[in-house]
Amino acid sequence: xxxxxxxxxxxxxxxxxxxxxxxxxxxxxxxxxxxxxxxxxxxxxxxxxxxxxxxxxxxxxxxxxxxxxxxxxxxxxxxxxxxxxxxxxxxxxxxxxxxxxxxxxxxxxxxxxxxxxxxxxxxxxxxxxxxxxxxxxxxxxxxxxxxxxxxxxxxxxxxxxxxxxxxxxxxxxxxxxxxxxxxxxxxxxxxxxxxxxxxxxxxxxxxxxxxxxxxxxxxxxxxxxxxxxxxxxxxxxxxxxxxxxxxxxxxx
Amino acid sequence: xxxxxxxxxxxxxxxxxxxxxxxxxxxxxxxxxxxxxxxxxxxxxxxxxxxxxxxxxxxxxxxxxxxxxxxxxxxxxxxxxxxxxxxxxxxxxxxxxxxxxxxxxxxxxxxxxxxxxxxxxxxxxxxxxxxxxxxxxxxxxxxxxxxxxxxxxxxxxxxxxxxxxxxxxxxxxxxxxxxxxxxxxxxxxxxxxxxxxxxxxxxxxxxxxxxxxxxxxxxxxxxxxxxxxxxxxxxxxxxxxxxxxxxxxxxxxxxxxxxxxxxxxxxxxxxxxxxxxxxxxxxxxxxxxxxxxxxxxxxxxxxxxxxxxxxxxxxxxxxxxxxxxxxxxxxxxxx
Numbered sequence: 054x055x056x057x058x059x060x061x062x063x064x065x066x067x068x069x070x071x072x073x074x075x076x077x078x079x080x081x082x083x084x085x086x087x088x089x090x091x092x093x094x095x096x097x098x099x100x101x102x103x104x105x106x107x108x109x110x111x112x113x114x115x116x117x118x119x120x121x122x123x124x125x126x127x128x129x130x131x132x133x134x135x136x137x138x139x140x141x142x143x144x145x146x147x148x149x150x151x152x153x154x155x156x157x158x159x160x161x162x163x164x165x166x167x168x169x170x171x172x173x174x175x176x177x178x179x180x181x182x183x184x185x186x187x188x189x190x191x192x193x194x195x196x197x198x199x200x201x202x203x204x205x206x207x208x209x210x211x212x213x214x215x216x217x218x219x220x221x222x223x224x225x226x227x228x229x230x231x232x233x234x235x236x237x238x239x240x241x242x243x244x245x246x247x248x249x250x251x252x253x254x255x256x257x258x259x260x261x262x263x264x265x266x267x268x269x270x271x272x273x274x275x276x277x278x279x280x281x282x283x284x285x286x287x288x289x290x291x292x293x294x295x296x297x298x299x300x301x302x303x304x305x
Numbered sequence: 306x307x308x309x310x311x312x313x314x315x316x317x318x319x320x321x322x323x324x325x326x327x328x329x330x331x332x333x334x335x336x337x338x339x340x341x342x343x344x345x346x347x348x349x350x351x352x353x354x355x356x357x358x359x360x361x362x363x364x365x366x367x368x369x370x371x372x373x374x375x376x377x378x379x380x381x382x383x384x385x386x387x388x389x390x391x392x393x394x395x396x397x398x399x400x401x402x403x404x405x406x407x408x409x410x411x412x413x414x415x416x417x418x419x420x421x422x423x424x425x426x427x428x429x430x431x432x433x434x435x436x437x438x439x440x441x442x443x444x445x446x447x448x449x450x451x452x453x454x455x456x457x458x459x460x461x462x463x464x465x466x467x468x469x470x471x472x473x474x475x476x477x478x479x480x481x482x483x484x485x486x487x488x489x490x491x492x493x494x495x496x497x498x499x500x501x502x503x504x505x506x507x508x509x510x511x512x513x514x515x516x517x518x519x520x521x522x523x524x525x526x527x528x529x530x531x532x533x534x535x536x537x538x539x540x541x542x543x544x545x546x547x548x549x550x551x552x553x554x555x556x557x558x559x560x561x562x563x564x565x566x567x568x569x570x571x572x573x574x575x576x577x578x579x580x581x582x583x584x585x586x587x588x589x590x591x592x593x594x595x596x597x598x599x600x601x602x603x604x605x606x607x608x609x610x611x612x613x614x615x616x617x618x619x620x621x622x623x624x625x626x627x628x629x630x631x632x633x634x635x636x637x638x639x640x
Contacts, residue, residue: 068494155501158494198514198639200616205515205551205639221457236514236615238458245512 058085059092059108059117060133065156069107069133072161088114093123105168106130107152131164194245197225199233208233210250214264214282216242217257228264230282252301254278255291262302309438311366311431321362325355328423335419349407357399361392361424365431385432392428393421464608469507474562481535492534499531503558510554515616515637518550518587521557528558532565539575540565546582550636553612560589560609560632567601569594582636585619590631601630609634 056073060066066085073080083103086092089112108117108130120126135154150167152160196207214226216239223235223242237245243253253259264281268290271277276290276298290298310316329351365388372384400420404412478500486493506524510516522544532538542561561578568576568591578591595601606621613621619635 071494153505155498155505157498157502194512198616200618203618205616205637207639220454221461234615236612241512 054080054105055083055103056080057095057103057106058082059087059106059112059120060085061087061109061113065109065133065154069156069161072156072158073165075158076162076165088112089117089119090114092117092120096120096124096126103128108132110134129168131168193247195247197233197235199225199235201233210246211261211263214261214280215284215288216251216259217284217286219257226282226284228282248301249304252298254294254298255289257286258288260288262304265302268302309435309442311435311438317363317366321359322355324362324427325358326351328358328427329354331423332419353403353407357396357420357424358427360395360399361428362431364395365392365428366435369432369435381436385429388428388432389425392424396421396424465511468608469511471507471562473566475504477535478531485534496531496534499527499534502527503531507555507558513554515551516554518546518548518552518557518636521552521554522546525557525561528561537570537572538565539570539572541575541577543577543579546580546587548582548636550638552587552634552637553609553616556609556613556634557587557589560634563601563605564589564591564632567596567599567605569596585636586633587636588631588633590629593625593628593630606632 054077056070058066058069060069070082070085073082083099084095086095106126106128108120110117110132111134117132129150132151133154133156134151150164152164193210195210197210197213198205198207200206208225208227212228214228214230216223216225216235218224218239223237223239225233225235227233235242239253239256239259242251242259246259250262251259252262258278260278260280265278266281267279269277269279271289273292274295275292276295278288278290280288311320332350332354368388368391369384397417397420400417401412404410404416478496482493482496482500485496503524506520506527525542525544529540529542532540540561557580564578565576570576576591576594578589581588581590601623603621603623606623610621613619613635616637617635621632621634624631624633
């Protein structure tokens with residue numbers, strides 16, 4: 054079997070080659086390309102000189118999906134990726150195989166076995182497009198686990214009015230004005246939440262756009278937010294965030 | 306800045322002297338009688354002024370403390386009006402009594418108004434001094450609190466970072482790798498695979514609240530394999546859990562690593578760790594052979610207990626009996 058490896062890390066490429074040969078001694082790596090440009094150039098000149106492509110997603114000059122925009126690859130593609138499990142869902146639903154880095158021999162042998170049995174479904178352009186979209190789309194947290202008595206409940210992000218920090222503890226307040234402790238920092242939540250719905254207005258609060266009842270001008274060019282639930286502290290949009298808050302509040 | 310300076314004994318003792326002298330000079334000025342200074346500066350009137358200043362300031366101070374204690378009365382205008390009113394009353398009564406008993410004739414209204422006005426100003430200055438300093442104190446205290454919080458957050462971040470990176474395991478593995486790489490390339494690959502799988506799991510699960518026990522166990526197997534490839538380590542994990550439940554990511558790995566680090570190890574004597582389950586708890590048991598200078602205590606589980614307290618009322622427990630230690634932590638289930 055003739056294999057093309059598109060990988061910008063030499064050690065990873067060497068390891069993959071070693072495992073491929075270990076799996077099947079007749080395997081031959083015809084080329085190793087380290088960049089998108091190099092890969093496009095090689096595929097243009099060698100349309101049929103290979104059987105399968107092992108492709109790293111993130112190369113030094115961009116995402117390897119760009120290769121599919123420039124040329125058509127009609128051979129099976131197995132992605133090697135260091136993306137987390139969320140992105141991997143994309144590959145699952147589209148029946149394109151993947152190997153999660155760091156590559157292990159078991160992963161390689163499983164992928165090769167799968168390749169043999171499912172060759173006909175690899176390489177569809179539509180599937181590639183779908184994968185690309187899903188990989189680029191950041192997975193957001195839409196539910197939070199909280200304790201109620203000795204039970205754990207799952208709360209939808211849309212049912213959350215706000216998050217706030219008190220000292221080092223972060224609380225979640227629901228639309229029913231119930232308060233729960235979370236094991237996250239506000240900084241982490243900013244990364245995990247849908248930024249079109251949630252906004253960090255100051256060092257203490259992250260508010261949900263749908264649960265804001267009123268916004269009034271406050272002293273020193275700041276804004277005061279009144280949520281639909283009763284909150285002990287005043288929610289003041291800090292001066293440096295007022296402009297960004299207005300843009301966010303206005304929506305698209 | 307721990308105490309407002311108006312509460313300092315030295316300030317309380319000296320400031321009435323200063324303000325008393327000022328009041329005395331003002332009264333002389335108002336009476337067009339400055340020449341008296343050349344005759345006798347330390348007159349009885351001066352002592353009266355100092356005494357009155359002392360009474361007014363101490364009274365204002367007490368009143369401010371009362372206002373501060375009762376938040377309902379904590380209105381600036383109300384405080385000023387009440388303090389001024391009561392100061393006028395005290396000064397007026399004092400002057401009437403002084404004139405009647407010390408000088409021997411009744412005080413006229415002009416004198417009472419003059420004294421009251423001057424002491425009103427003294428009281429006002431005193432209140433404003435108190436309020437401004439109290440405000441400054443509050444601002445500084447808030448700043449200090451924020452600084453303290455930032456410091457704690459940085460320390461917390463560092464602890465979390467250290468926990469995620471686990472430098473002890475990382476460097477120990479790298480050292481073993483440096484030896485292994487010259488001996489057996491195949492085993493080196495396996496070793497890196499175990500190490501990388503564990504770190505991928507630790508780092509990727511940091512944004513997740515809970516994980517399934519099965520997932521944690523898969524990574525525990527990798528940790529077991531990794532430990533068995535490290536020098537002076539031989540561990541065997543017996544896992545008999547069959548039910549499905551959730552746990553805080555990395556908690557099982559943390560406990561097993563803690564056991565390994567706190568136990569005297571030898572490649573010739575295998576450390577057997579049993580993981581069993583009861584209705585609502587997971588129990589990890591092993592034969593104790595603690596290191597001399599680093600024993601396993603419940604204190605090691607403080608952070609883990611904090612995280613578990615978010616999801617469960619049950620706490621992590623450590624029991625010891627018959628050379629055996631059992632660490633138990635709660636099974637978490639969603640409703």
